[in-house]
Amino acid sequence: AQSVTQPDIHITVSEGASLELRCNYSYGATPYLFWYVQSPGQGLQLLLKYFSGDTLVQGIKGFEAEFKRSQSSFNLRKPSVHWSDAAEYFCAVAVVNKLVFGAGTILRVKS
């Protein structure tokens, strides 16, 4: 069955440090992949998406993600984290008629 694994439930980084959030998916065909962010008390905002083509995709707020088919991964990165990046991040894969989400990674930013 299709699934998404986000191995890290919580991550804490210092402001200004780099960030990488891990995502592994299980899907037989070429995946459509997404990263969403949810700030406290807010809805879901799309950060970036991968459909095909260049495996390094750029998103909003300075985020990028790299699709690695051989590793079934779609990790999210940011070179320098800001305090406003503290939120919960969800990786998702599109399958027939739905998105399958990972359990989420909560990012804490310490000053």
Place this chain on the structure above:
Amino acid sequence: EAQVTQNPRYLITVTGKKLTVTCSQNMNHEYMSWYRQDPGLGLRQIYYSMNVEVTDKGDVPEGYKVSRKEKRNFPLILESPSPNQTSLYFCASSSSGTGYEQYFGPGTRLTVT
């Protein structure tokens, strides 16, 4: 402004009292969906609709009903809510099914006592 709206945003109710959460989108999207979000589980699909009068079950449909009488609206109905339906609910819409970006509503936090 393109958006998905949900009402109410917060709701506290008692077991067995029927309720409806409304969802509306102004983007003329064919596809709409409901998800519930629970800690440690991410979001799971409850029901979806490919177009007017076309609905189908998602992964966790038990205890829920939906209808799609108009393209823009997709209400979620809990006919006899139970405490295990306490959750954060999101409505989403898309123009071409899940291969394309889904736009999410702001969420409805439901508590059933």
